Amino acid sequence: MSYTFYRSEFTNSSGDYVRANWDNRHLLSLTWGYKFNRNWELGLKFRYQGGAPYTPFDLIASQQNYLTLGTGVFNYNQANTLTLQSFNAADVRIDKKWNFRRFTLDVFLDVQNWYGAANPGLPNYTFKRNADNTAFVTTNGQPIQQNGSNAIPVILPNDEVSILPTIGFIVEF
Numbered sequence: 001m002s003y004t005f006y007r008s009e010f011t012n013s014s015g016d017y018v019r020a021n022w023d024n025r026h027l028l029s030l031t032w033g034y035k036f037n038r039n040w041e042l043g044l045k046f047r048y049q050g051g052a053p054y055t056p057f058d059l060i061a062s063q064q065n066y067l068t069l070g071t072g073v074f075n076y077n078q079a080n081t082l083t084l085q086s087f088n089a090a091d092v093r094i095d096k097k098w099n100f101r102r103f104t105l106d107v108f109l110d111v112q113n114w115y116g117a118a119n120p121g122l123p124n125y126t127f128k129r130n131a132d133n134t135a136f137v138t139t140n141g142q143p144i145q146q147n148g149s150n151a152i153p154v155i156l157p158n159d160e161v162s163i164l165p166t167i168g169f170i171v172e173f
Helices: 060-068
Strands: 002-005 009-011 016-021 025-034 038-049 088-098 104-113 118-127 153-161 164-172
Touching: 060 118, 060 153, 088 118
Parallel strands: none
Antiparallel strands: 002 025, 009 016, 025 038, 038 088, 088 104, 104 164, 118 153
8 A cells, every 4th residue: 555645836927836737635556466276366456546736728718719729728827726536446457377387377357447437637628519510509500700709618528437458468488
């Protein structure tokens, strides 16, 4: 088991302390393993990470510049004032080993994030699109204006779930 508490800050242009992007505050990791009879092994790992800070979008500048930049514009006057949700996940791995005279064969199944925890990431800024995703929806039904004034802004959450199973083998000489 390991636990780390930390703070990471920097001073902005006004001299105020602001959380750094990697200031998650809490990191926890637990690992456990057990060797069964007949060369079977089971391993479990759990990890927890506090929420990372992030900067919100400047909604006016984002709407005006989205078609040119293809992304939202951050409001640096509010640098890292919002915080993502914390993250936790668990991995499980089972191994079977066979010992031969000149080598060892280890076959394993490893599943990362086996219970499907969401991994929070920075939200995305975009404009609302039509049902078949071929054009932007506008407030007046006309083609979108270059300055985005008739666009419908949307902030999309970025909470992807990723479960990664791996089957593999290791040959030791």
